[in-house]
Every structure is written in C-alpha cells, then in structure tokens.
Amino acid sequence: MTGYNADVNVTSWDDVKELKLRGTNEEIPLFKDVLELVRNRVPLLIELKNFGRAGKFEQIVKETLKKYDGEYAIQSFNPLSIRWLKINAPEILRGQIASRFRDEQIPRRYKYLLKNLTFNLSTKPDFINYNIDDLPYLPVGLLRKQGIPVLGWTVKNESQLEKAKLLCDNFVFEDLEPTKII
Numbered sequence: 001m002t003g004y005n006a007d008v009n010v011t012s013w014d015d016v017k018e019l020k021l022r023g024t025n026e027e028i029p030l031f032k033d034v035l036e037l038v039r040n041r042v043p044l045l046i047e048l049k050n051f052g053r054a055g056k057f058e059q060i061v062k063e064t065l066k067k068y069d070g071e072y073a074i075q076s077f078n079p080l081s082i083r084w085l086k087i088n089a090p091e092i093l094r095g096q097i098a099s100r101f102r103d104e105q106i107p108r109r110y111k112y113l114l115k116n117l118t119f120n121l122s123t124k125p126d127f128i129n130y131n132i133d134d135l136p137y138l139p140v141g142l143l144r145k146q147g148i149p150v151l152g153w154t155v156k157n158e159s160q161l162e163k164a165k166l167l168c169d170n171f172v173f174e175d176l177e178p179t180k181i182i
Contacts, residue, residue, distance in 0.1 A: 001021055001022055002019040002020065002021060002022055002028070003022050004019050008049060009049065009051065016028050031061070031064055032064055035064070035065075035067075035068045035070075038070065039070070040068070040069050040070030040071075041070070042070075043070065043071040043072060043073070044070065044071070044072040044073075045072070045073055045075060045095075045172070046061070046072055046073070046074045046075070047074075047075050047076060047097065048061060048074060048075070048076040048078065048081045049076070049077075050076065050078050050080075050081050051077070051078055052078075053080065054078065054080040054081045054083065054084035055084060057081075058081055058084045058085060058088070058089075059088070061074070062085075062088065062089050062092070065092070072092075072093075073092070073093035073094065073095060073126070073127070074092055074093070074094050074095070075094065075095035075096070075097050075127075075129050076094075076095075076096070076097060077096075077097045077098065077114075079096060079114070079119035079120075079123050082094050082095075082096050082119075082123040082125050083119070083122060083123045086123055086124055093126045093127070094123075094125050094126055095125050095126060095127040095128065095129050095151070096117060096119070096120060096123065096125040096127075096128055096129070097129045097130075097153065098114055098115060098117055098128065098129070098130050098131070099115065099130060099131030099133075099134050100115045100131065100134040100137065101114055101115050115134075115137075115139075116139045117139050117140070117143065120143070125148070126148075126149070127148060127149040127150070127151060127169075128140060128143055128144075128148060128149070128150050128151065129150075129151040129152070129153050129172065130150060130151070130152060130153070131152075131153060132152035132153060132154065132155055132160045132163060132164055132168070132171065133160070135152060135163060135167045135168070136167055141167075144167075144169070149169040149170065150167070150168050150169055151168055151169065151170045151171055151172060152164040152167065152168040152170075152171040152172070153171065153172040154172050154173065154174055155171045155172065155173040155174075155176065156173070156174055156175050156176065157175075157176075161173070161176065161181065
C-alpha cells in the first residue's frame, strides 16, 4: 500500500510513520487512530500479523478494543493468536486465515497442519478466511457444511468474484468497485 517492501514485524514505528499511502499524502495511522476514524460506522475485520508466540501483542489489541463500541472480528494466520483469543477474549469473534501455502518457506509438517486447518480442533475459530485461489478445497468445504462461515481472500477480479459467491459466505476484496460486487 506504500510501495515500501519490508516486513512490518521488523520495521520501526519511526520508519513506518514516514511512509505515505501510495499516490497520496496520507500517513500510516496507529490502530487507535483507525478506530477513532471509523467510530463504529462500519464493522471491522482486523488481521493480527503475529508470527511468533501469542500473548503480548494480542493483549495490547484486546485492551485497545475495550474502548471501541463498534462491531469487529479478529483474524490471523497464526493459530496461536486465535487460541489466545479463545482463552482470553472468548467474546471476540475470531477467524483463522489459511491457504494451501504453496509458495511459503515453512516446514512441510507445519504446512500440512496449517493448510488443513488442523489447529481448529483446539482453537475453535468462528470463521475461516481461505485463499480464494485455493478453493475449492475439501477441508474448507467440510467446515462450511458444518456451519462454519467461510470467507475468501483476496478477490481481485470477476472470475474470483464468481467463485467466492459460489464457495464462500463472504469475501475480502481489492481493486473491485463495491457497487459492482452486490
């Protein structure tokens, strides 16, 4: 979104606050600033980008959201974050983001567990957000038949949109006009 290619987990706030959203003079806001800007006008889907141990980061997000009256759900690729939320903030809707992880440099055994949503047995997410390009996928379809809502990410074109309408209960999109999606 900025044209700056770096891992946010190892980028300092001093570096981030100097960035501008691509093609604008808009700065990257803090999470609390986004909540203040939105002010409960629309539901939020918040993605936690924590790829390590769960706890400190999730606690900060939980505390920040205590002051927010709007509707929201939290999602993450990290099943440890989803499990932490289940235990420490069960009132928060939580979702597991996943894909087939074809291009990810992670050990094969973790890839297998993550792509097949095996951790869901203990994390019990309220919804799944699966890569639209990896659907249909049997484990996701079975979860949807069990009543777990499935979202598709990231819908960017008409063919992905049609797939999402068929295989998902909702979806994350970009580069599409919202009025054309309905």
